[in-house]
Amino acid sequence: MKLEEQLIQRSGNKCELCQSEEALTVYEVPPQSVSTDENTILICETCLSQIEKRTEMNSNHWRCLSSCMWSEIPGVQVISWRMLNRLNNENWASDNLDMMYIDDERLAWAKAGADDESDAAAEFHKDANGNLLQTGDSVVLTKTLDVKGSSLSAKLGTVVKNIRLVEDNTDQIEGRIEGQVIVILTKYVRRQG
Template sequence: MNITDQQIKTLAQRSKQQCELCRSEDKLSAYLVSPKEGNEISDYVYACEQCQLQINNPETLDVNHWHGLNESIWSEVSAVKVLSWRVLNHLQRNHGPQDLLDMIYFTDEELSWAKDGFSTGDSTAEEDEEKHRDSNGDVLSDGDDVFLIKDLKVKGAGFTAKQGTKVKGISLVPNNPAQIEGRVESQRIVILTEFVKKQ
């Protein structure tokens, strides 16, 4: 569905004639936030040409352009929050602002929308980055046995887990591919995946 002139006027009023992502007032137009079909005005963000170009070509994202995200993540407009989340995820892959990502509050529907339309342009690479991997890059799974590749001082437990120690039946820490859990000397501990090798 093509957006109408009246809908564009509504967007302009909603945004106070500013880009809803960076607050620029130059070259503004309606941007459909995929995978929505544009049936509702709420499917669109009123965005400047520069924001749209960078969103459509994530490899060109310029971190200096996106200082307005610390405001747009709090928008009452779902489409604005969704686009902000996607941009932050792309920036975070290049050591960007994880703290802002952690602050975004989403309903289940908004989060689903954000993820459904999010792509790095390389789905295989994206999937790989989400997986837990050992020090050699091998994929780890729940229940795997691993070996420690260095001595690890276990804070609060009063012992050091020695290099070569076998950790049986690990558990993957959800939403954190850098951590696993396992039992060492009867203690359940969190271990960084970079310090283990899959058996």
């Protein structure tokens, strides 16, 4: 029986973390050299995108850890410990981490793959209302902006399409206004749509 089939059978075709039945995928819990049913779990896209920090952490989604942290499956235990650590500023997560039992070998595995960011959340580009911004989004200016080094003035309400995120600064995006690429502070934009 293939590994994926084993995981589907073991999980009842549900995410082994949050029990969702949608967009399931096989996830190998790092670091590993060989995939086995002990170090591989079946998870949904919502869990995966937050584990891999492709989307912002939704702490309410992870309340499922209160039950899955008791799983006998090593991979589920390791991910539960890592996510509880990332959420340790939440009282419920901190309490669960205190109660959780994980043997020394699995704890070493969990720590080996954890990226020591328990107190520093991943940084994301957000608009003036706190909405997540992505490359390709369209935004509306919430303030008239004078462009430095130019006579251009970007008016309040101007729509800027197909923005790019400034990689090393979450307070800035790039956009094209009147044919000119400019840097715009995220606090002066609202995501459209």
